[in-house]
Amino acid sequence: MAYRVYSGPKGSADISPLEKSQMLFKELPVLDDALSWARHLDQTGRAPLLIEGDDGVRMNRRAIIDALRVGMREEVGAEPGEMTKVSPRDGSTQHGRGR
Numbered sequence: 001m002a003y004r005v006y007s008g009p010k011g012s013a014d015i016s017p018l019e020k021s022q023m024l025f026k027e028l029p030v031l032d033d034a035l036s037w038a039r040h041l042d043q044t045g046r047a048p049l050l051i052e053g054d055d056g057v058r059m060n061r062r063a064i065i066d067a068l069r070v071g072m073r074e075e076v077g078a079e080p081g082e083m084t085k086v087s088p089r090d091g092s093t094q095h096g097r098g099r
Contacts, residue, residue, distance in 0.1 A: 002027050003034035003057065006050040007041050014061060015050050023049070031057060038064050 004025040006015055015023055028034045031053065038048035042065075051059040059067065 003053040005034050005037050
C-alpha cells in the first residue's frame with residue numbers, strides 16, 4: 001500500500017485531475033507517514049495539497065489541515081517528550097516516546 005502526498009507553494013489552488021500528473025509528490029508506505037510529511041511541508045513554507053492512497057483514501061487540502069490541527073491539539077495534552085499519533089480514520093490517539 002502506498003500514499004502519495006502532492007505539494008506546491010503556499011497559496012496554490014486545489015489540484016485538478018489534469019494537473020495531478022504534473023505535480024510534485026512524495027510516496028510513503030503508511031498514512032501516518034503521509035500526514036507527518038504533510039506537517040513537514042506546512043512547517044517549511046510549502047503546502048500539502050492532496051493525499052491519495054492505493055486503498056482509496058483521498059484527502060484534499062482542507063481535510064489535511066483538519067487532520068493536522070487535530071494532531072496539534074492532541075500534542076498539547078501529551079507529556080513532555082511524548083509523541084501523539086492521531087488516526088485520521090477514527091480520531092483515536094496513540095501516545096509514545098520518539099521513534
